[in-house]
Amino acid sequence: MALVKYGGVVLFLHFLCSAATVSAKVPAIIVFGDSTVDAGNNNNIPTILRSNFEPYGRDFYGKKPTGRFSNGRITSDFISEAFKIKPSIPAYLDPAYKISDFATGVTFASAGTGYDNATSDVLSVIPLWKEVEYYKDYQKKLRSYLGPRSANRVLTEALYMISIGTNDFLENYYTVPGRRSQFTVRQYQDFLVGIAGNFVRELYSLGARKISLGGLPPMGCLPLERTTNLMEQNQCVDSYNKVALEFNAKLKGLVKRLSSELHGINLVFSNPYYIMMFILRRPGSYGFESASVACCATGLFEMGYSCRKDNPFTCQDANKYVFWDAFHPTEKTGRIVADYVMRTVLARYL
Template sequence: MELWRMAFVCCVFCHCFSHTEAIVTLRGNETIPALILFGDSIMDTGTNNDLITAFKCNFPPYGRDFHGAQPTGRFSNGKVPSDLVAEQLGINEYVAAYTSSSLQPDDLLKGINFASGGTGYDPFTARLASVRPLSEQLEQFKEYIGKLKENFGEEKTNFILSKSLVLVVSSSNDIANTYFASGIRKLDHDVPRYTDMLVQLASSFVKELYSLGVKRIGVFGAPPLGCLPFMRTLFGGVERECTEEINMASKLFNSKLSAELHNLNQNWPQAKIVYIQIYDPLLNIIQNPIKYGLEVVDRGCCGTGSVEAGILCNPLDLQTCTDDSKYVFWDSYHPTEKTYQILVAEILNKYINSFF
């Protein structure tokens, strides 16, 4: 086992670091003062709580392993990647949702979370789910910049924007829901054309962020969506196998996104635009669960684990598993905290110094 993974396992299971102690080493004297997040349910820490949508989770059994067993709006049993990245970088234990009623001015200095579960690059995806589109997240970001200037001044604001780590996690709902599950975009797009559109929209979003003063941007690719329990149920046949057609769509999108971000990086020498590959790390966990101390890969812990997510994963799901530490997925869409811990450790160790 690699040394970094051994150290990570120690930290996860022995609690060998404090909540604000950085365990990721940054190159030279570099610093990351804040974490700013955009995208979907992978990062959402409560944005959807006040929305009228099926894509929300501020009720049990969500959050049963969170502090005080609180269902805060995180789409998992415990912490989600936004929390884990902030914690491992020593920024904060959590990153609050921008819409949180408890948000204080000083919280703005450590970053903010605009992510809304169910959204995507395709504007139709957010409309389909009745959640906040990326365009609205961008407007909220502009408000955030204004609040930083008002409370801390222009110089401090520019420092925060240029030095913060900005992460964008999107595309899964576009491909899995808007294209394959609903079939709506299939009416006028084949997979190559739809992935072209998504990459163009992703590129435009990154350009907008850069124009607002952001310099360190990490953009996640799509995971192996054909292996999500829900997609197995819909398209995997009687055996509920991973669906290769959907996985191929993820890979096609990823190859195009990686190339586009490389081009942007070449054009902006003062910035670091990093493509973050999540497909292989998650697929490796699904194909080799024993290696990571996991067992169940084809269904989530909540309910039957085959279709439950959002409002379908609720206190009435009496079949919900008792030991989610054995599961790759918490519900039919979202990984467990344990899976997220493994992924975040691997991603940070691989990519963090690419931002300097």
């Protein structure tokens, strides 16, 4: 493993080994968020934003399209594996799983959602408040399954992961005029940070103590944003990346404030920005051949139903690509990000 300093941050370049080389002290991983951590909840709600068809999942176990927006596993799956819990985290609404499966890990995430309720309305997906309601239902089922004492121990010792926010900007603020007429972008950041703070406080009130609050990636470098950035010859949209950096700084400040405010909380900020930017600027360091165009179809606009198995442009080897579709990383990229987050932030929970 090599160390590289990039943007004032020391990055761990861990090329071949998986993050799953450490022992676990966390009994379960409980996940909230958007498509970065949705394992198939959207399959079971009336929305067009789904990925339960090929070629999604073509590198997953059994080549099964589960509803993950990836060719295989996603970052939260690798983190679960790193804690030696299980290799993948199931979706709460997936009828193939029971409370016995969810007892060691579950995701309530919904692709297309955000902190802002207005974001979830855009594509009729599960709002964040509803994810909390599902979690409360899960608590009841877990206490019935394990007994109150054992269930409460799991709920207290579990790692709670939150990965959300990109849709609030790209799907909502910069696309739908409503919020732009109400807020400047910095005011909207503050609005979202307020929601994030209340969300963490609510999880804390429900028994959560180990919480990872995720930041935004360099969202201006997603293939879709580059494709539509014609004025700058399809380069990354620097203004969007600046917004991501500013928002991440505010989330980091929130983590510091809440850590002082909430007694006994063990709250961390998991920041994917710098490792993603390093991959994007030096893709060859990880064996990638393309960082600007995605694997699926033409790799420019496709996500969900526009990423189809029969499209002749879909790449043969997703491991050569940073992105799977126009919004989401490949399994290989997710593994690298998980490895980085484990070693730099989440290792404190081991």
